[in-house]
Amino acid sequence: MNEILNIDCFEWLAGREPKSLHAVCTDPPYGLVEFTPGEVAKLRNGKGGVWRIPPSFDGKKRNPLPRFSVLTLEQRQNIEKYFQQWAEALLPALIPGAHVLVASNPVLSSHVFQGLLSSGLEPRATLMRVYHGFRGGDRPKNAEQEFPDLCVSPRGNYEPWLLFRRPIEEKTVAQNLRKWGVGALRMLENGGPVPDVIPSSKTPAIEKSISDHPSLKPQQLLRFLCRMVMPTEGILLDPFMGSGSTIAACEAIGIDSIGLEVDPHYFSAATETIPRLAKLYPRYHGGHLEMEAPQYSREAPNQPLLLEEGANYLA
Ligand SMILES: C[S@@+](CC[C@H](N)C(=O)[O-])C[C@H]1O[C@@H](n2cnc3c(N)ncnc32)[C@H](O)[C@@H]1O
DSSP states (O other): OEEEEESOHHHHHHTSOTTOEEEEEEOOOTTSSTTSHHHHHHHHHTOSSSEEOOOOSSSOOOOOEEOGGGOOHHHHHHHHHHHHHHHHHHGGGEEEEEEEEEEOOTTTHHHHHHHHHHTTOEEEEEEEEEOOOOSSOOOOTTOTTTSTTOOSSOOOOEEEEEEEEOOOSSSSHHHHHHHHSOSSOOOOTTSOOOOSEEEOOOOOHHHHTTOOOTTOOOHHHHHHHHHHHOOSSOEEEETTOTTTHHHHHHHHHTOEEEEEESOHHHHHHHHHHHHHHHHSSTTOOSSSOOOSOTTBOSSSTTSBSSOOTTSOTTO
């Protein structure tokens, strides 16, 4: 079961019953500026602002990405303050031992991390989603011929997900689990521990055809992460749900969830995208990683899990 609301998460958290959330998995506006109404208007008009279309080197059209290198020192320091205030608002609503998993970006993650740390949340790990990215790796702009063997920054092929926990209140994790049902992570379905490096794909075309949100995350990744942070029955919150991919992942694998989104356009899109994303890949419940070849299903290694356009994804 899921509940979604068109609301500012700070406002919602202020009224939330204490100790009533079992987990958080979210992809927040970690640069802060990119989802302000002014920047979203520029994104929708396709002109100016922090959003940029990555250069096309293979003729394929790319989705816009926020350009975080334009942030000033003050803007980066504000990220820290924002995430501290956000986590302070969240903490009372979390059950002791509840995990909080926050997507970030290699350039900004230290600011997000510091903000979360200052709130009193306990750092547990940084998970690396490894995928084929499009950030960085470019030659100096307008001087590509002059400096053919130099690139300004490394090509980004990972995305850090910061894992925190509300400190347990009992003496041991086992006691905390017995009393509150949370405090530990769910292992893989084959009994293996969850790894901190997660091979992933970029968001598949079929999912992008369902949602036009510029930060849409893949179902494969989200189903894996949501299953991992929910060791028991309970409620998972995504306070920055965008078009609802986390909520769809929860629906697909049977986790109760609450999704919040402040932007009316994305909220209204979520009401349609959630059921459609949740119906994709009915055999994948996040209990294993599609390690060596993310595009193939383990049960049927010769059958692509992420089929080509026009194929039947609900089979
Ligand atoms: C990075 S996007 C999440 C996209 C999501 N991963 C998806 O797959 O669609 C962050 C979202 O948070 C929303 N947002 C920003 N500030 C918010 C706030 N205070 N409360 C609720 N939503 C907020 C933005 O409008 C944006 O859609």
